[in-house]
Amino acid sequence: MSRTILVLNSGSSSVKYAVVEPDSGAMLVDGIVERIGEGEVADHTEAMRIVFDELGDDMAAVIAVGHRVVHGGPDLYQPTLVDDEMLSKLDELAPLAPLHNPPAVLGINVARKALPDLPHVAVFDTAFFHDLPAAAATYAIERDLAAQWHIRRYGFHGTSHQYVSEQAAAFLDRPLGSLNQIVLHLGNGASASAIVGGRPVDTSMGLTPMEGLVMGTRSGDVDPGVLVYLWRTAEMSVEDIETMLNRRSGVLGLGGEIDFRLLHKRIESGDEAAQLAYDVYIHRLRKYIGAYMAVLGNTDVITFTAGVGENDAAVRRDALTGLTGLGIELDEHLNASPGKAARRISADNSPTTVLVIPTNEELAIARACVEVL
Incomplete structure (x- = not known):
């Protein structure tokens, strides 16, 4: 049986999920649990239970869980194994992405409790743009203030931009x-x-x-x-x-x-x-x-x-x-x-x-x- 990765994208009121075979690129199953906290799905714990019920036997070959995280600030940008220290840092970064980071951290915590024996990896939206040229990344505000509060252009959707640009080159040969x-x-x-x-x-x-x-x-x-x-x-x-x-x-x-x-x-x-x-x-x-x-x-x-x-x-x-x-x-x-x-x-x-x-x-x-x- 081929190894697979469970990919989770936790939002404030939804959890998107997919089981992917990274070698072949095949997506074996995907779906979304919506309206969390608005009705039958009380919270993210209940949403994750629904995800696992939907996946059933597709979980058998899963070797790791990948989590999309929007903002890792200046230091977290490479794909990183999740631990308590990293989650604490993500909590501190909530003001940079108030719509995205808090539900992502919540989803990671719930998934780690549900799947404690699997490695969990955070993949950051900002990774592709981390090394932007200084002229593009720098805002024209007071330099010391920007440095103190880590203010720069971080960029997002990096996973998509990198993937699509590589696919464009392949398509054009x-x-x-x-x-x-x-x-x-x-x-x-x-x-x-x-x-x-x-x-x-x-x-x-x-x-x-x-x-x-x-x-x-x-x-x-x-x-x-x-x-x-x-x-x-x-x-x-x-x-x-x-x-x-x-x-x-x-x-x-x-x-x-x-x-x-x-x-x-x-x-x-x-x-x-x-x-x-x-x-x-x-x-x-x-x-x-x-x-x-x-x-x-x-x-x-x-x-x-x-x-x-x-x-x-x-x-x-x-x-x-x-x-x-x-x-x-x-x-x-x-x-x-x-x-x-x-x-x-x-x-x-x-x-x-x-x-x-x-x-x-x-x-x-x-x-x-x-x-x-």
């Missing part, structure tokens, strides 16, 4: 080291990266996963003066501002929907708020594409991935329309044709190749676990 790439991870969370020879040179998310592109419920880039204004003039608390930016902004805050399929329906019905939300989303995305083309100098390949990037042909079309002067020419038929596999959607004569490549963070996490073990 080109050496990874020869390619300048832009990867656009467009899901509920969204991020962009510029990658030279397999190494990232810039990314849109920053100290937290809030910076950058417009997202499902997160604002992305916003003038810091807005936050001071809301605190001083609207008399909003820091907690209320943080909640607004993380949970009630982005496409949801502007257009009332988080699901792009529903957003498109509202646009088709003449909903002006939904149209504006979409326009703002696309405008910000085009700005980052243009900026990263400037950072790279020349761009060999642009790749769309994650839920929106893989499935929304309109987003891909509108993000790249009118960029023939920059060497980007979409094939409208290829772009509009649905598909689940890696595929090219640019015209044959396009100097820059445009791809759609499904991300597979679970496989990347599973393989990182094997490396640690």
